[in-house]
Amino acid sequence: MIKKTVTKRKYSKGAQEEVRKEMHEFEQGTAHSGPKLKPVKSEKQAIAIGLSKAREKGLKVPKKS
Template sequence: MARKYSKKASAKVGRAMRKRKSGTLKSGRSGKKVKSRKQAIAIGLSEARREGKKVPPKKGSKKSSSKRRSSKKKSGRKSKR
Protein backbone atom coordinates (compact mmCIF):
# COMPACT_ATOMS: atom_id res chain seq x y z
CA MET A 1 0.00 0.00 0.00
CA ALA A 2 1.30 3.45 -0.91
CA ARG A 3 2.13 6.07 1.68
CA LYS A 4 -0.62 8.60 2.34
CA TYR A 5 1.85 11.31 3.41
CA SER A 6 5.39 11.85 2.12
CA LYS A 7 8.41 11.48 4.40
CA LYS A 8 9.04 15.22 4.20
CA ALA A 9 5.46 15.90 5.33
CA SER A 10 6.03 13.59 8.32
CA ALA A 11 9.21 15.52 9.11
CA LYS A 12 7.27 18.82 9.05
CA VAL A 13 4.72 17.43 11.51
CA GLY A 14 7.52 16.14 13.72
CA ARG A 15 9.19 19.56 13.72
CA ALA A 16 5.89 21.23 14.68
CA MET A 17 5.38 18.73 17.52
CA ARG A 18 8.86 19.38 18.90
CA LYS A 19 8.31 23.15 18.74
CA ARG A 20 4.98 22.74 20.55
CA LYS A 21 6.58 20.70 23.29
CA SER A 22 9.32 23.30 23.79
CA GLY A 23 6.66 26.04 23.83
CA THR A 24 7.82 27.99 20.78
CA LEU A 25 5.14 26.99 18.26
CA LYS A 26 2.78 29.87 17.50
CA SER A 27 -0.42 30.01 15.48
CA GLY A 28 -1.09 32.14 12.40
CA ARG A 29 -2.21 35.75 12.66
CA SER A 30 -2.76 35.98 16.39
CA GLY A 31 0.65 34.53 17.22
CA LYS A 32 -0.73 32.77 20.30
CA LYS A 33 1.21 29.84 21.73
CA VAL A 34 -0.11 26.49 20.50
CA LYS A 35 -0.91 24.02 23.28
CA SER A 36 -3.08 21.53 21.41
CA ARG A 37 -1.51 18.42 19.88
CA LYS A 38 -4.07 18.39 17.05
CA GLN A 39 -3.36 22.03 16.22
CA ALA A 40 0.38 21.31 16.02
CA ILE A 41 -0.27 18.47 13.57
CA ALA A 42 -2.52 20.71 11.49
CA ILE A 43 0.17 23.40 11.31
CA GLY A 44 2.78 20.84 10.21
CA LEU A 45 0.52 19.45 7.48
CA SER A 46 -0.42 22.94 6.33
CA GLU A 47 3.25 23.89 5.93
CA ALA A 48 3.89 20.66 3.98
CA ARG A 49 0.91 21.39 1.70
CA ARG A 50 2.22 24.91 1.05
CA GLU A 51 5.58 23.45 -0.05
CA GLY A 52 3.85 21.00 -2.41
CA LYS A 53 4.61 17.78 -0.51
CA LYS A 54 2.39 14.72 -0.87
CA VAL A 55 -0.41 15.39 1.61
CA PRO A 56 -4.11 14.61 1.04
CA PRO A 57 -6.41 17.66 0.85
CA LYS A 58 -8.32 18.82 3.93
CA LYS A 59 -11.39 16.73 4.74
CA GLY A 60 -14.81 18.19 4.05
CA SER A 61 -13.59 21.29 2.24
CA LYS A 62 -15.83 20.52 -0.76
CA LYS A 63 -18.93 19.94 1.38
CA SER A 64 -18.56 23.10 3.41
CA SER A 65 -18.27 25.36 0.37
CA SER A 66 -21.38 23.85 -1.26
CA LYS A 67 -23.29 24.13 2.01
CA ARG A 68 -22.34 27.79 2.27
CA ARG A 69 -23.61 28.49 -1.24
CA SER A 70 -26.95 26.74 -0.66
CA SER A 71 -27.51 28.49 2.67
CA LYS A 72 -26.86 31.89 1.07
CA LYS A 73 -29.47 31.16 -1.61
CA LYS A 74 -32.07 30.14 0.98
CA SER A 75 -31.51 33.17 3.20
CA GLY A 76 -31.79 35.58 0.26
CA ARG A 77 -35.32 34.52 -0.71
CA LYS A 78 -38.50 36.02 0.70
CA SER A 79 -41.73 34.09 0.94
CA LYS A 80 -44.80 35.41 -0.94
CA ARG A 81 -47.60 35.14 1.64
Protein backbone atom coordinates in the same frame (compact mmCIF):
# COMPACT_ATOMS: atom_id res chain seq x y z
CA MET B 1 -0.12 -18.84 -2.43
CA ILE B 2 -0.14 -15.85 -0.08
CA LYS B 3 -0.93 -12.46 -1.60
CA LYS B 4 0.97 -9.45 -0.37
CA THR B 5 -0.99 -6.24 -0.06
CA VAL B 6 0.64 -3.12 -1.35
CA THR B 7 -0.25 0.02 0.55
CA LYS B 8 0.48 3.47 -0.73
CA ARG B 9 1.89 6.04 1.62
CA LYS B 10 -0.59 8.75 2.48
CA TYR B 11 2.09 11.22 3.54
CA SER B 12 5.55 11.81 2.09
CA LYS B 13 8.66 11.65 4.23
CA GLY B 14 8.98 15.42 3.89
CA ALA B 15 5.48 15.88 5.28
CA GLN B 16 6.33 13.61 8.21
CA GLU B 17 9.41 15.72 8.88
CA GLU B 18 7.33 18.94 8.91
CA VAL B 19 4.93 17.43 11.46
CA ARG B 20 7.87 16.17 13.54
CA LYS B 21 9.41 19.67 13.60
CA GLU B 22 6.11 21.28 14.60
CA MET B 23 5.56 18.71 17.37
CA HIS B 24 9.07 19.40 18.66
CA GLU B 25 8.31 23.14 18.79
CA PHE B 26 5.02 22.36 20.58
CA GLU B 27 6.80 20.25 23.19
CA GLN B 28 9.37 23.00 23.72
CA GLY B 29 6.58 25.57 24.09
CA THR B 30 7.75 27.69 21.15
CA ALA B 31 5.04 26.80 18.59
CA HIS B 32 2.87 29.73 17.48
CA SER B 33 0.16 30.09 14.85
CA GLY B 34 -1.88 32.71 13.08
CA PRO B 35 -1.16 36.33 12.25
CA LYS B 36 -1.16 37.29 15.94
CA LEU B 37 1.25 34.42 16.79
CA LYS B 38 -0.93 32.88 19.47
CA PRO B 39 0.62 29.86 21.23
CA VAL B 40 -0.42 26.39 20.11
CA LYS B 41 -2.45 24.70 22.87
CA SER B 42 -2.94 21.10 21.69
CA GLU B 43 -1.14 18.29 19.86
CA LYS B 44 -3.89 18.12 17.24
CA GLN B 45 -3.38 21.80 16.48
CA ALA B 46 0.39 21.28 16.12
CA ILE B 47 -0.13 18.37 13.71
CA ALA B 48 -2.56 20.43 11.63
CA ILE B 49 -0.03 23.27 11.39
CA GLY B 50 2.70 20.85 10.32
CA LEU B 51 0.50 19.37 7.59
CA SER B 52 -0.49 22.84 6.43
CA LYS B 53 3.18 23.84 6.11
CA ALA B 54 3.82 20.64 4.14
CA ARG B 55 0.94 21.47 1.77
CA GLU B 56 2.39 24.96 1.20
CA LYS B 57 5.71 23.36 0.20
CA GLY B 58 3.90 21.08 -2.27
CA LEU B 59 4.67 17.83 -0.46
CA LYS B 60 2.40 14.78 -0.72
CA VAL B 61 -0.40 15.26 1.83
CA PRO B 62 -4.07 14.24 1.43
CA LYS B 63 -6.59 17.02 0.85
CA LYS B 64 -8.47 18.47 3.80
CA SER B 65 -11.75 16.66 4.39
